Amino acid sequence: MLKYRYIYGTNFIEAIFNSGLIGSLTQAASSLGLIMVGAMTATGIHVPVNCTIRLNGAEVVLADVLNSIFPGFLSIVLLFAVMRLIRKGVRPIYIIFGIFGMSLLLALLGIF
Numbered sequence: 001m002l003k004y005r006y007i008y009g010t011n012f013i014e015a016i017f018n019s020g021l022i023g024s025l026t027q028a029a030s031s032l033g034l035i036m037v038g039a040m041t042a043t044g045i046h047v048p049v050n051c052t053i054r055l056n057g058a059e060v061v062l063a064d065v066l067n068s069i070f071p072g073f074l075s076i077v078l079l080f081a082v083m084r085l086i087r088k089g090v091r092p093i094y095i096i097f098g099i100f101g102m103s104l105l106l107a108l109l110g111i112f
Contacts, residue, residue, distance in 0.1 A: 001028075047074035051111050 016022055049063040066073050079100075085095050106112040 041079050042072040042075055045072075045075040045078060047078055048112055049074065 016025055049066065051062040053060045053062060081100075082095055086092065103112060
């Protein structure tokens with residue numbers, strides 16, 4: 001049976017650590033992680049809006065206007081609202097029930 005050795009990873013980490021660039025590598029990895037979380041949020045959270053506004057006989061779909069200005073805007077707003085509530089110490093189960101309740105209420109009103 002063939003045995004494979006992983007030598008490049010440990011040598012690379014030792015060289016980066018010895019040269020003092022570990023801080024830069026850590027910062028780059030953190031930035032990449034934040035970019036990935038933002039991308040996952042934009043693609044994974046969907047906030048559908050079925051609201052139309054009538055202006056001078058013309059109907060304007062609110063979701064189309066928001067998505068043309070900033071795609072995924074409502075998803076990001078929801079994410080930041082939830083993060084702010086978590087930082088303020090609100091228990092996650094209350095946030096889940098709040099989102100569920102607001103979704104039901106807004107669906108009954110015809111907005112979602």
